[in-house]
Amino acid sequence: MPNEKTIILRVNGRDDEVHVPSHRTLLEALRTSGHMDVKCGCEKGDCGACAVLVDGLAVDSCLTLAWTCEGKEITTVAGLGTTENPHPLQTAFKDLGAAQCGFCTPGMIMAAKCMLDDNPDPSEEDVRMGLAGNLCRCTGYTKIFDAVLEAATVMRKEGGPS
Amino acid sequence: MSALDQQVQPAGNVRFSQVGKPLPRTDAAGKVFGKTPFAGDYVMPGMLHMRVVRADIASARLVRLNVEKARALDGVVCILAGSDLPDRTAATDIPGQTGQKRLDTGQQILVKERVRYFGEPLALVAATTRDIADRAHDLVTFELEPLPGVYDPLEALKPGAPVVQGANNVVAERRIRKGDAATALAKADVVVENTYRTPFQEHAFLEPEVGLAWVDDNEVVNIRVCTQVIEHFRAIADAIGVPHNKVRIRGSLVGGGFGGKEDVTVETYLALMALHTGRPVRLEYSREDSFVGHGKRHPFILRYRTGITRDGKICGMDVDMISDAGAYVFLSPYVLLYAAVAAPGPYRVDDLNVYARAVATNNMFSSAFRGFGGVQACVAYEQQMDEAAKAIGMDRIEFRRRNFLKTGEPISTGFVPPSAIWTEQCTNMAWEALGAPAEPSDGPVRIGRGIAAYQQSYGRLTFLHDTSEAWVGVEVDGTVIVRSGVTDIGAGQTSALGQIAVETLGVTLDDVVIYNSDSAVTPLAGTTTATRALYMTGNATRQAAEAVRARFAERVAKEFGVRPDEIDMAFNTVFVIDNPEKSMPFVDLVKLCAADGIHRSELAIFRAPFSDILDPETGQGQAHPDYVYGAHAVEVSVDAETGEVRVLKSVAAHDVGQCINPAAVEGQVEGGTQNGQGYALSEEMLYEQGRLVTPTFSEYLMPTAMDMPRVESILLESRSGIGPFGAKGIGEPAMTPVAPAIANAIADAIGVRIFEMPITPERIVSALQEQRAAE
Numbered sequence: 021m022p023n024e025k026t027i028i029l030r031v032n033g034r035d036d037e038v039h040v041p042s043h044r045t046l047l048e049a050l051r052t053s054g055h056m057d058v059k060c061g062c063e064k065g066d067c068g069a070c071a072v073l074v075d076g077l078a079v080d081s082c083l084t085l086a087w088t089c090e091g092k093e094i095t096t097v098a099g100l101g102t103t104e105n106p107h108p109l110q111t112a113f114k115d116l117g118a119a120q121c122g123f124c125t126p127g128m129i130m131a132a133k134c135m136l137d138d139n140p141d142p143s144e145e146d147v148r149m150g151l152a153g154n155l156c157r158c159t160g161y162t163k164i165f166d167a168v169l170e171a172a173t174v175m176r177k178e179g180g181p182s
Numbered sequence: 183m184s185a186l187d188q189q190v191q192p193a194g195n196v197r198f199s200q201v202g203k204p205l206p207r208t209d210a211a212g213k214v215f216g217k218t219p220f221a222g223d224y225v226m227p228g229m230l231h232m233r234v235v236r237a238d239i240a241s242a243r244l245v246r247l248n249v250e251k252a253r254a255l256d257g258v259v260c261i262l263a264g265s266d267l268p269d270r271t272a273a274t275d276i277p278g279q280t281g282q283k284r285l286d287t288g289q290q291i292l293v294k295e296r297v298r299y300f301g302e303p304l305a306l307v308a309a310t311t312r313d314i315a316d317r318a319h320d321l322v323t324f325e326l327e328p329l330p331g332v333y334d335p336l337e338a339l340k341p342g343a344p345v346v347q348g349a350n351n352v353v354a355e356r357r358i359r360k361g362d363a364a365t366a367l368a369k370a371d372v373v374v375e376n377t378y379r380t381p382f383q384e385h386a387f388l389e390p391e392v393g394l395a396w397v398d399d400n401e402v403v404n405i406r407v408c409t410q411v412i413e414h415f416r417a418i419a420d421a422i423g424v425p426h427n428k429v430r431i432r433g434s435l436v437g438g439g440f441g442g443k444e445d446v447t448v449e450t451y452l453a454l455m456a457l458h459t460g461r462p463v464r465l466e467y468s469r470e471d472s473f474v475g476h477g478k479r480h481p482f483i484l485r486y487r488t489g490i491t492r493d494g495k496i497c498g499m500d501v502d503m504i505s506d507a508g509a510y511v512f513l514s515p516y517v518l519l520y521a522a523v524a525a526p527g528p529y530r531v532d533d534l535n536v537y538a539r540a541v542a543t544n545n546m547f548s549s550a551f552r553g554f555g556g557v558q559a560c561v562a563y564e565q566q567m568d569e570a571a572k573a574i575g576m577d578r579i580e581f582r583r584r585n586f587l588k589t590g591e592p593i594s595t596g597f598v599p600p601s602a603i604w605t606e607q608c609t610n611m612a613w614e615a616l617g618a619p620a621e622p623s624d625g626p627v628r629i630g631r632g633i634a635a636y637q638q639s640y641g642r643l644t645f646l647h648d649t650s651e652a653w654v655g656v657e658v659d660g661t662v663i664v665r666s667g668v669t670d671i672g673a674g675q676t677s678a679l680g681q682i683a684v685e686t687l688g689v690t691l692d693d694v695v696i697y698n699s700d701s702a703v704t705p706l707a708g709t710t711t712a713t714r715a716l717y718m719t720g721n722a723t724r725q726a727a728e729a730v731r732a733r734f735a736e737r738v739a740k741e742f743g744v745r746p747d748e749i750d751m752a753f754n755t756v757f758v759i760d761n762p763e764k765s766m767p768f769v770d771l772v773k774l775c776a777a778d779g780i781h782r783s784e785l786a787i788f789r790a791p792f793s794d795i796l797d798p799e800t801g802q803g804q805a806h807p808d809y810v811y812g813a814h815a816v817e818v819s820v821d822a823e824t825g826e827v828r829v830l831k832s833v834a835a836h837d838v839g840q841c842i843n844p845a846a847v848e849g850q851v852e853g854g855t856q857n858g859q860g861y862a863l864s865e866e867m868l869y870e871q872g873r874l875v876t877p878t879f880s881e882y883l884m885p886t887a888m889d890m891p892r893v894e895s896i897l898l899e900s901r902s903g904i905g906p907f908g909a910k911g912i913g914e915p916a917m918t919p920v921a922p923a924i925a926n927a928i929a930d931a932i933g934v935r936i937f938e939m940p941i942t943p944e945r946i947v948s949a950l951q952e953q954r955a956a957e
Contacts, residue, residue, distance in 0.1 A: 041313075060222070061388045061469070097214070110214040111214075113210075117207070117845035119210055120672040120849050121388070121437045122435065123672075125213050154887070155879060157387055159849055161856070165887075
């Protein structure tokens with residue numbers, strides 16, 4: 021195909037080389053190169069399941085073209101923390117039962133991360149606003165609010181960059 | 183108070199080390215670290231990508247299908263149309279083990295000639311890349327000759343209506359007759375008559391249907407798929423014409439089900455394409471595909487006539503129900519049966535007449551959705567309770583109290599549930615928990631409160647003769663393995679089995695691994711539907727673990743010179759109950775047993791109560807194993823100018839029998855509340871001549887984080903259920919009372935009732951306009 025090229029995507033601190041056409045979304049490019057933790061829920065920007073951080077801001081990767089992300093830092097939920105060194109959001113989601121089916125969880129956690137970076141001491145209303153673009157059908161959001169507020173508290177106590 | 187109520191109330195003698203604790207679920211870590219593979223995350227070398235070509239008219243004749251252009255495209259490997267398939271239908275009936283004759287309810291796999299609903303599959307295309315499959319999909323053209331269709335069940339019942347199914351579009355009828363409703367209604371002080379309408383509802387799980395199929399070296403078609411029911415392997419094998427042991431379904435953790443992954447979705451298409459091409463094939467539905475690719479919640483029209491006495495007793499009830507089954511039968515007869523059984527709700531009605539019909543139309547077919555007919559019935563009976571209380575000027579809670587079924591009393595079918603009926607306690611607690619009412623602000627905003635109580639079954643219809651199997655084994659290092667076919671659709675079905683097994687064996691949840699959802703290698707456990715997984719498979723798991731425990735206890739009793747019933751096991755230690763000096767680590771006991779060749783595993787089967795079908799004329803008999811009772815209370819604000827509704831407080835009180843994992847139970851309650859709130863207020867599937875015009879989440883509006891109040895769960899534990907440790911079930915009950923509670927609160931706020939859901943701002947504003955015009 022004429023309008024294909026090889027680009028370098030920097031994902032979770034490592035470079036991924038992908039050969040994609042200009043119309044390829046970041047979501048497809050990430051999943052094709054093995055980042056299966058990024059979920060595809062609607063491909064229309066309605067559900068937020070595919071949210072990742074691009075240079076620290078949460079975006080719907082289904083509405084972002086892969087070519088536009090060259091030279092940017094992309095973070096997915098798998099790059100946020102590990103079992104040994106979990107991010108407080110991951111710990112809180114796990115311990116407080118905020119993940120049920122888990123399909124919205126990666127995008128939900130990334131949206132929450134973006135919100136907390138901007139506002140480390142959010143009210144519940146702030147949390148609602150920050151997660152308004154992420155749909156969940158299992159939890160009714162109650163435990164997600166709990167988890168995000170708990171993570172915020174932990175992160176403030178820990179101090180420093182999250 | 184009955185003996186059962188007295189017996190179950192004292193709870194001090196129950197001691198658990200693992201059960202009843204809000205432990206992080208075994209599946210939680212994988213999900214928060216992005217490690218859990220869902221069905222769509224599996225890929226194979228040489229894998230093809232598939233698309234489904236669908237009809238764009240709801241009622242039509244397929245005149246021509248042109249696939250040549252698509253077939254000529256480089257990278258297109260196979261295109262299958264209805265004319266390529268043998269004359270075989272796909273079963274749409276209730277899956278799994280059944281001792282009873284099934285209905286003949288086949289659906290054509292691909293349209294051969296007649297299109298019956300918008301989106302019905304015409305052809306399958308498979309190509310080497312997703313891009314090529316997309317292009318090939320667009321290159322397949324077809325000519326459809328429109329035929330007369332029918333899109334309203336009432337129209338479909340009229341003589342001369344276009345026939346979609348059978349002789350007259352009636353796909354199922356159910357009757358319940360008890361006492362003499364006609365005479366009772368004639369004698370009533372007041373008869374309240376109303377008709378309620380409920381809408382289609384989309385499951386809206388976040389994970390669209392997806393699967394990967396391949397043929398292995400045993401010529402077995404393997405399908406990795408997100409499904410609630412791995413036991414569809416039999417129906418899939420029948421549909422593609424191979425023996426049952428040549429199809430293997432390997433589930434995954436499922437990204438939400440709610441009944442929408444209860445029927446076969448992508449499996450048959452995948453199996454056919456894998457067989458035809460000999461290559462691995464992947465099919466992932468787009469969100470639009472998903473909206474037209476699985477059955478919806480049945481719309482119902484429910485006419486209630488309730489006879490009441492001046493002193494607040496229901497003295498008779500006559501109910502007529504009509505459901506829109508859509509273009510194929512699927513689970514319509516069973517949904518209808520649930521609705522009929524639930525018709526009087528959690529109330530004592532000795533003179534009852536219910537007549538219910540499911541009617542075929544050219545709308546999208548309807549099938550299972552959390553609550554399964556019980557939800558629709560509750561929308562009607564709980565609004566009707568408020569209307570009846572109003573008719574005699576009685577407080578709506580008091581009116582309910584005077585009519586609640588009590589423990590030991592018979593339900594609509596004459597069956598006496600074996601467990602406690604704590605509706606009244608739940609109602610009181612939910613109502614009280616609303617606390618002080620919100621202050622109405624100046625202006626057009628009005629505050630209202632509503633309550634709804636319910637009865638919802640758990641466990642499948644008893645005439646299906648349901649069974650479930652589980653295997654529990656202990657490794658020589660003291661770790662535990664559970665194997666069971668149960669599918670986990672996000673509610674923590676597998677983790678709960680782990681908690682049950684480790685409680686019984688006296689170890690902890692960190693010590694267990696659970697293998698599930700493989701039709702070939704995990705013992706078949708039945709469906710994850712009907713609020714049955716914990717009840718059925720939990721019991722099977724407990725039985726298996728108890729058998730292993732008994733052998734272990736016997737061995738250690740010999741070691742300590744005591745009787746086996748003097749042994750207890752907890753926190754990885756085995757000890758003599760009144761002499762804890764005599765103890766040993768669990769792992770040492772396991773090694774002793776291993777050295778003696780003692781069997782350290784067990785395969786158990788749990789059988790639900792079996793019954794015959796209900797009497798077809800009277801509907802009397804046993805329909806379900808048991809029932810759950812509870813109530814939901816809400817406070818809302820309604821803007822009388824804009825019609826905007828905000829749910830300010832939402833409190834659920836359910837008798838769940840026994841929480842296995844309270845955090846998971848709360849999760850069900852909170853999520854069920856979201857499903858019910860959307861159903862009541864905003865979720866609307868709009869069809870034009872059967873064509874869905876709202877196939878995205880920007881048009882079909884489910885509650886977001888901005889819309890949902892914090893949900894308060896009050897969990898009562900009667901320990902009277904017939905599940906493990908006295909558990910009942912909570913998956914479906916969580917949703918059942920939510921929508922009518924909101925409807926009642928809106929009516930309380932604005933003084934006028936809206937009889938059709940969803941109660942959108944438009945409907946509120948026009949109802950208020952009519953109210954003003956009438957004044």
